[in-house]
Amino acid sequence: MERDRDKNRKILEKIRGIEIHEYxxxxxxxxxxxxxxxKAIKLASNENPYGPTPKVYDALRNFSFFNVYPKEIPELKQALADYLGVEESRIVLGAGSDGVMDSIFKMFVDKGDEVIIPIPTFSYYHTLSSIYSARVINVERREDFGIDVDAILNAVSNKTKLIFICSPNNPTGNSERFEDVKAIVESVDCAVFIDEAYAEFADENLLKLSDYENVIISRTFSKAFGLANLRIGYAVMDEELVKYYKAVSPPFPVSTIAQLCALQCLGDLEYMRDCVEKIKAERERLFRELKKRGIKAFPSQANFLFTKSPIKASEFVLELIKRGVIVRDCSNFLGCDEFSVRVSVGxxxxxxxxLRALDDLLANL
Structure with a gap:
C-alpha cells in the first residue's frame, strides 16, 4: 500500500512537472x-491551552441542524467588522487560514507563476505552491529574522503573482515593521498575502495595510480564540477581490456550528484577552528561564518561542518526548538549521x- 502511494505521488509529480511538498x-x-x-503534554502546535470561552459550549449544546448545509451567518461578519474596524463587505471566511490561502492560490496562481516566500516561515506556503505548480522564490530573512525588503523587491519579476509575509512569523515569532511591509506593498504589482494568525499576541499589527487593493490579510480563530479544531479563518481584502474569492471558494467552506462558536468568541473578547495576557506573561517567563539554562531563545510576539537546542533538534525533541513533553522540531523548515526548535507556551x-524535562535532559548530556 505504501509503495502504491509513492508510485502515485511520483506519477503526479511527473505530470505536474514539480515536486510536491507535503505539509x-x-x-x-x-x-x-x-x-x-x-503520557505527554503537547507544546508543539501553538494552540491556546485554555480553550475557547465557556459560551462556546452553549452554542454546541443548543445546535441540532447537523443534517443541512451551512450558510454564512450575517451576524458573524458584522461582529468581525466591529472587532477589526473594517467594512463587513471586505471580509471573507475560510476553513482556517489554510482554507483562505487555498482560495487565494486559485485566484492568483497558474502553473509556472512565481511566489516569493521569505524563509524561514510557515511551511504550508511551500506546500500550496507545489500543489499549484508555482515556482517558489525563497528569500533569506535578515539575521534578526525580519524580512529583507530590498532582497524581496529584487526577486520580483513579471511572473510574480504572490508575496507571502507572516507576522508574527512562524516559527521565529518576530513581527514585521509596518513601514517595511508598506514599502513592499507600494512597490509591486502583484498580490501581497499577510498572514496574521498570531496577531492577538503581538503589540502591533498590519491591518491598516488591508486598505491597499493588492493586499489580503488573513487571520484565524484557531490561536487566541481557541477554536483550532473547528477550522475557521477569515481574511480582509478589497471588495473587488471578494467577488473572485467567492467564485473560487468551495461551497459551504465553514460549518454553521463553527460560525456560531466564533460568534460566541467575539461576544466574549474579555475572555480571549485574559487568555492572551496569561500566555504572554508565561512567554516572558519561559524566555527568562531558557536564558538561565543557557538555551538560546529569540524574542517573540506570538504564543511560542523559537530556540536553538544544544544538540541536534531531532535528538533534542525525541529526548523531551521520552520525558513526556512534545515540542516542534523545526530543522526541516526551509531556512532553519539543524538545531531549530519551537516551543508553544502552555x-x-x-x-x-x-522546564523539568529540559533540566533532566541537560543534566544527562
Whole structure:
C-alpha cells in the first residue's frame, strides 16, 4: 500500500512537472503514547491551552441542524467588522487560514507563476505552491529574522503573482515593521498575502495595510480564540477581490456550528484577552528561564518561542518526548538549521513540566 502511494505521488509529480511538498504537522499526544509509551503534554502546535470561552459550549449544546448545509451567518461578519474596524463587505471566511490561502492560490496562481516566500516561515506556503505548480522564490530573512525588503523587491519579476509575509512569523515569532511591509506593498504589482494568525499576541499589527487593493490579510480563530479544531479563518481584502474569492471558494467552506462558536468568541473578547495576557506573561517567563539554562531563545510576539537546542533538534525533541513533553522540531523548515526548535507556551504547570524535562535532559548530556 505504501509503495502504491509513492508510485502515485511520483506519477503526479511527473505530470505536474514539480515536486510536491507535503505539509507535516507535529507529533500528537496520541502518537507519543503509541510510539513511546508516555503520557505527554503537547507544546508543539501553538494552540491556546485554555480553550475557547465557556459560551462556546452553549452554542454546541443548543445546535441540532447537523443534517443541512451551512450558510454564512450575517451576524458573524458584522461582529468581525466591529472587532477589526473594517467594512463587513471586505471580509471573507475560510476553513482556517489554510482554507483562505487555498482560495487565494486559485485566484492568483497558474502553473509556472512565481511566489516569493521569505524563509524561514510557515511551511504550508511551500506546500500550496507545489500543489499549484508555482515556482517558489525563497528569500533569506535578515539575521534578526525580519524580512529583507530590498532582497524581496529584487526577486520580483513579471511572473510574480504572490508575496507571502507572516507576522508574527512562524516559527521565529518576530513581527514585521509596518513601514517595511508598506514599502513592499507600494512597490509591486502583484498580490501581497499577510498572514496574521498570531496577531492577538503581538503589540502591533498590519491591518491598516488591508486598505491597499493588492493586499489580503488573513487571520484565524484557531490561536487566541481557541477554536483550532473547528477550522475557521477569515481574511480582509478589497471588495473587488471578494467577488473572485467567492467564485473560487468551495461551497459551504465553514460549518454553521463553527460560525456560531466564533460568534460566541467575539461576544466574549474579555475572555480571549485574559487568555492572551496569561500566555504572554508565561512567554516572558519561559524566555527568562531558557536564558538561565543557557538555551538560546529569540524574542517573540506570538504564543511560542523559537530556540536553538544544544544538540541536534531531532535528538533534542525525541529526548523531551521520552520525558513526556512534545515540542516542534523545526530543522526541516526551509531556512532553519539543524538545531531549530519551537516551543508553544502552555499553562504554567505545563511550562513547568517542560522546564523539568529540559533540566533532566541537560543534566544527562
Amino acid at each position: 507535516k504537522s507535529g507529533l500528537s499526544v496520541e502518537e507519543a503514547e503509541r510510539l513511546y509509551g508516555v 499553562k504554567p504547570e505545563e511550562n513547568d513540566a517542560f
